[in-house]
Amino acid sequence: MFFLIPVTFLMTVFPSCSERNAGDLSAGIFGLKPRISDIYTRSSEYQDKEVTIKGKVENSESILGYSGFRVNDGTGKLLVVGAEISPAEGEEITIRGKISIPVRIGGKALIMLKARDKNTKD
DSSP: OTTHHHHHHHHHHSOOTTTSOTTOOOOBTTBBOOOHHHHHHTHHHHTTOEEEEEEEEEEEEEETTEEEEEEEOSSOEEEEESOSOOOOTTOEEEEEEEEEEEEEETTEEEEEEEEOSSOEEO
């Protein structure tokens, strides 16, 4: 009985990374690492938050004066702008930046990641 209480307490205070909901906004040691689908589903909660995204580069794009590339993490695609790197299509990258939503029309939004300096290719 005494053993069960401390273990239960530790499980609630220190949940493992695998148990944490990927859409959880509580930043861990390395900051927010949401799935792209979570960013679209809860866009107002992620707006102006710094996140790290890992995925495959799909293509270069230019939308409303912003040019960049799209990253696909398997759950969705996100436009990345302002990156100092120019990854090749199909390349796996990890990129960090701030979520920006410059345009909202009805229930739709243009969501992008404004890349932070010093991003790297995997």
